[in-house]
Amino acid sequence: MSGSERSDAEAVLRVEGLRKRWPDGRVVLDGIDLEVRRADVVVLLGPNGCGKSTLLRCLNLLEGYQEGRVLLCGAEVSRGSAQGHAPTRDEQRAVARLRQRIGMVFQQFNLFPHLDALGNVAMGPRHVLGLPRPEAERVARDALRRVGLEDRAHDVPGALSGGQQQRVAIARALAMGPELMLFDEPTSALDPVLVREVFRVMRSLAFDDGMTMLVVTHDLDFAREVADRVLFLDAGRVAVAGTPAEVFASDDPRVRAFLRDDAERR
Amino acid sequence: MARLRTPPALALPLALLLAIASCARHGGAVAAGVSGGMPAWEPVEPLAFDAPPGTALRRVLDAGVLRWGCDPAGGAPFALPAPWDPRELVGFEIELVARLCDHLGVRSEPVAGDWLALIDNLRAGRTDLVLNGLEVTPERAEVVDFTVPYYRYGQQLTVRDADRGRFASLADLRGHRISVLNGSASVDVLTGAGWAEEDIAQYEDSLTPYAELKNGRVDGSLAESIIAGYYAPGVGGLHNVPGTFSPGVYAGAVRKGDAALRDAIDAALRRMMERGELGRIYQRWGVWTDAQRELGTVRGPDVARIDLAAVDAATGLDWGAVLAELARATAVTVLLTAISMPLAVLLGLVLALMDRSRRRVLSWPARAYVQVVRGTPILVQIFLVYYSLPMLGQVLGLGDALVWPALVVGIVCLAGNYAAYEAEIHRAGLEAVPKGQREAAWSLGLSQRQTLWLVELPQSFRIILPPLVNDLVAMIKDTSLVYVIGVRELTSVALGIGKSRLIVPEMLVVAAGFYLVVSLAADAFGRRIAARLRRAGLPRPALAAHATHRSAP
Ligand SMILES: Nc1ncnc2c1ncn2[C@@H]1O[C@H](COP(=O)(O)OP(=O)(O)OP(=O)(O)O)[C@@H](O)[C@H]1O
Ligand SMILES: [Mg+2]
Numbered sequence: 001m002s003g004s005e006r007s008d009a010e011a012v013l014r015v016e017g018l019r020k021r022w023p024d025g026r027v028v029l030d031g032i033d034l035e036v037r038r039a040d041v042v043v044l045l046g047p048n049g050c051g052k053s054t055l056l057r058c059l060n061l062l063e064g065y066q067e068g069r070v071l072l073c074g075a076e077v078s079r080g081s082a083q084g085h086a087p088t089r090d091e092q093r094a095v096a097r098l099r100q101r102i103g104m105v106f107q108q109f110n111l112f113p114h115l116d117a118l119g120n121v122a123m124g125p126r127h128v129l130g131l132p133r134p135e136a137e138r139v140a141r142d143a144l145r146r147v148g149l150e151d152r153a154h155d156v157p158g159a160l161s162g163g164q165q166q167r168v169a170i171a172r173a174l175a176m177g178p179e180l181m182l183f184d185e186p187t188s189a190l191d192p193v194l195v196r197e198v199f200r201v202m203r204s205l206a207f208d209d210g211m212t213m214l215v216v217t218h219d220l221d222f223a224r225e226v227a228d229r230v231l232f233l234d235a236g237r238v239a240v241a242g243t244p245a246e247v248f249a250s251d252d253p254r255v256r257a258f259l260r261d262d263a264e265r266r
Numbered sequence: 267m268a269r270l271r272t273p274p275a276l277a278l279p280l281a282l283l284l285a286i287a288s289c290a291r292h293g294g295a296v297a298a299g300v301s302g303g304m305p306a307w308e309p310v311e312p313l314a315f316d317a318p319p320g321t322a323l324r325r326v327l328d329a330g331v332l333r334w335g336c337d338p339a340g341g342a343p344f345a346l347p348a349p350w351d352p353r354e355l356v357g358f359e360i361e362l363v364a365r366l367c368d369h370l371g372v373r374s375e376p377v378a379g380d381w382l383a384l385i386d387n388l389r390a391g392r393t394d395l396v397l398n399g400l401e402v403t404p405e406r407a408e409v410v411d412f413t414v415p416y417y418r419y420g421q422q423l424t425v426r427d428a429d430r431g432r433f434a435s436l437a438d439l440r441g442h443r444i445s446v447l448n449g450s451a452s453v454d455v456l457t458g459a460g461w462a463e464e465d466i467a468q469y470e471d472s473l474t475p476y477a478e479l480k481n482g483r484v485d486g487s488l489a490e491s492i493i494a495g496y497y498a499p500g501v502g503g504l505h506n507v508p509g510t511f512s513p514g515v516y517a518g519a520v521r522k523g524d525a526a527l528r529d530a531i532d533a534a535l536r537r538m539m540e541r542g543e544l545g546r547i548y549q550r551w552g553v554w555t556d557a558q559r560e561l562g563t564v565r566g567p568d569v570a571r572i573d574l575a576a577v578d579a580a581t582g583l584d585w586g587a588v589l590a591e592l593a594r595a596t597a598v599t600v601l602l603t604a605i606s607m608p609l610a611v612l613l614g615l616v617l618a619l620m621d622r623s624r625r626r627v628l629s630w631p632a633r634a635y636v637q638v639v640r641g642t643p644i645l646v647q648i649f650l651v652y653y654s655l656p657m658l659g660q661v662l663g664l665g666d667a668l669v670w671p672a673l674v675v676g677i678v679c680l681a682g683n684y685a686a687y688e689a690e691i692h693r694a695g696l697e698a699v700p701k702g703q704r705e706a707a708w709s710l711g712l713s714q715r716q717t718l719w720l721v722e723l724p725q726s727f728r729i730i731l732p733p734l735v736n737d738l739v740a741m742i743k744d745t746s747l748v749y750v751i752g753v754r755e756l757t758s759v760a761l762g763i764g765k766s767r768l769i770v771p772e773m774l775v776v777a778a779g780f781y782l783v784v785s786l787a788a789d790a791f792g793r794r795i796a797a798r799l800r801r802a803g804l805p806r807p808a809l810a811a812h813a814t815h816r817s818a819p
Contacts, residue, residue, distance in 0.1 A: 092713070093713075096708075096712070097711065099709050099711040100711035102709070104709040110700075110702040112706070114725055114728065123720065124710040127720060172710070
């Protein structure tokens with residue numbers, strides 16, 4: 001599972017020259033280029049407010065952007081547009097299709113509180129993929145098993161710990177059979193003792209299932225241990241990129257400052 | 267996935283209500299007949315008429331029924347709920363029209379309505395005749411066609427017993443406040459005699475002017491002698507000053523241009539005058555005066571007088587029948603709420619969604635609707651829909667497509683009015699669902715619509731349930747407003763019985779008890795649903811988006 005073994009695999013995600021401005025004119029993403037190859041785990045690092053979340057949200061068009069384009073498995077799925085994305089019905093449908101192929105895990109879990117774990121995970125298969133209910137629930141149980149929560153299928157989110165909720169959220173994304181999974185600080189809202197169970201699930205996804213993942217995290221241990229590549233983002237640009245070892249050894253002052261701050265925080 | 271099912275308990279009350287609804291057949295119409303001691307009339311050969319097609323007369327004859335307007339709250343002895351059975355209407359005009367209909371060969375169907383609105387009701391096409399102590403005045407003659415007059419009345423002054431010596435005529439009362447029936451000829455008499463508007467206290471029914479006189483809020487009461495003769499002795503402690511003045515006549519009213527119908531009614535009335543039938547009716551109800559001869563009315567043979575007060579005393583108040591009638595009226599109230607509130611919640615949702623839309627053709631009308639409805643009194647809305655919409659329909663050439671029964675108008679108005687408030691509640695509820703919920707749904711690939719129905723609404727519904735229940739309870743009480751268009755709901759029935767038996771305070775207390783029971787039941791029902799939802803998952807609703815509700819105007 002070393003990076004070189006997979007280096008010639010196809011690029012699941014390619015981002016070319018992505019630029020985004022907020023309506024007030026501030027530039028948040030200033031020409032992002034990146035590539036995530038099949039079964040790779042890419043970790044995005046960077047100081048607060050550098051645009052990591054915004055970048056992930058642009059990839060599945062929760063945010064629009066003005067310039068550049070995004071390719072999934074070699075095919076363009078969106079390109080910059082001044083008017084913003086998805087105004088017409090057809091375009092909305094295309095956006096929905098794109099989102100089916102990209103799983104997203106949020107910092108705040110965002111589980112549906114009125115449904116139990118099974119209901120949360122079966123939502124996509126049932127209503128997006130259109131599977132009959134028993135089939136959708138079978139898929140959902142499989143996904144719950146992969147995150148080790150098959151015995152909590154009928155608990156509502158309110159009855160689960162934070163770590164368990166985040167694992168259900170991962171299962172919810174997994175159940176759609178995505179080609180790419182985006183994680184936006186999946187453990188930041190968790191007590192330290194709960195962080196490990198979530199990372200264990202993510203590690204198993206990477207190593208055992210060969211899932212392609214783009215992960216925003218402040219957890220350097222996770223980056224060191226699991227990432228194939230690390231991108232260091234600063235002020236809306238990719239400042240430094242490389243293997244974890246390369247990036248952590250970089251003498252770029254911004255990286256050094258970031259690592260120093262991180263050490264102090266502990 | 268959704269583990270909640272509609273509580274089966276809901277089905278039963280709904281079925282019950284539908285059953286009741288089918289009993290409460292035609293909106294404002296009430297049963298009338300001659301029973302409980304009313305003498306029956308001998309059969310008569312109906313008059314023959316030339317009724318051209320397309321005329322009101324043709325319609326009435328074809329339908330075999332004459333729908334005519336009266337206000338039972340206006341009271342005795344014109345038209346009032348019978349002492350022996352509040353569902354039955356009695357009074358000299360009830361008997362008069364019943365007999366009139368014998369001569370026309372049709373059935374009489376009194377349609378109850380607020381007295382001041384009887385003419386609006388006629389013009390809206392809900393009735394074909396108004397015959398309820400309507401004084402012939404030039405102003406009225408401009409909007410309706412009058413039949414031949416059937417009664418000659420005079421004004422009679424009433425004062426407190428203690429003031430007998432002080433006030434012997436209207437002139438003695440100059441500068442004092444005088445109570446009258448709202449919109450009656452007495453108002454014109456007082457105005458003509460120089461009374462300032464603020465010294466004329468107008469009331470909606472015949473009883474209150476006398477109650478106010480007794481209470482001392484006014485020093486005199488002026489009314490047509492028939493009214494004074496019935497109500498002043500009933501209230502007690504009052505003195506009817508002998509002699510009448512400012513005479514006038516009552517006549518029936520038909521829509522302008524319904525000449526064939528008017529001619530037919532005229533012919534029937536004349537026949538009743540000549541045959542002494544009208545005279546017998548007047549004697550029976552104690553309203554015969556020799557002045558009636560001036561209209562051509564023959565007194566006829568002597569007839570025993572019906573003394574309603576004596577009937578009261580003899581039968582006593584049948585509380586069983588009264589409570590049964592109130593229970594029936596409560597069912598109408600519950601029915602109104604049970605249909606209007608779900609409609610309001612649905613329509614409110616539609617409005618809230620339109621409001622949220624980015625397209626102005628949708629958001630703009632929704633916002634305008636909410637503002638207009640919230641910015642105008644519900645009473646005005648009810649009048650507009652009931653009286654003005656039918657006229658608009660005629661102007662637009664829709665015939666009587668916009669002439670809806672009172673019950674339907676009541677439901678439309680309550681639902682339409684509350685929808686504006688529920689829209690705001692829905693809006694607050696949808697806004698209270700965290701943005702992350704929508705994004706999580708979208709990132710799964712759910713469409714906007716699926717996100718709304720599967721994720722946002724189930725959560726917002728739980729949040730807004732408490733304010734919805736609050737409004738449900740408020741609506742139960744607001745249903746009383748539709749009494750103004752003659753729906754026989756709890757308040758109107760209680761007031762009707764109370765006024766005819768002179769026990770208004772007692773009836774109001776009993777009606778309040780009925781309202782309380784229904785409100786408590788609705789509240790308990792709402793709490794049970796909330797508890798069910800809580801057990802099914804969500805934590806307690808956090809939001810207190812209480813759009814505190816205004817009460818009756
Ligand atoms: N909807 C918005 N409109 C305007 N500015 C925004 C909006 N959302 C975020 N921003 C700004 O854009 C910048 C980038 O935000 P983003 O959330 O992408 O940063 P981040 O790298 O994820 O930071 P963090 O580590 O704190 O999560 C920040 O300065 C933020 O204040
Ligand atoms: Mg972020």
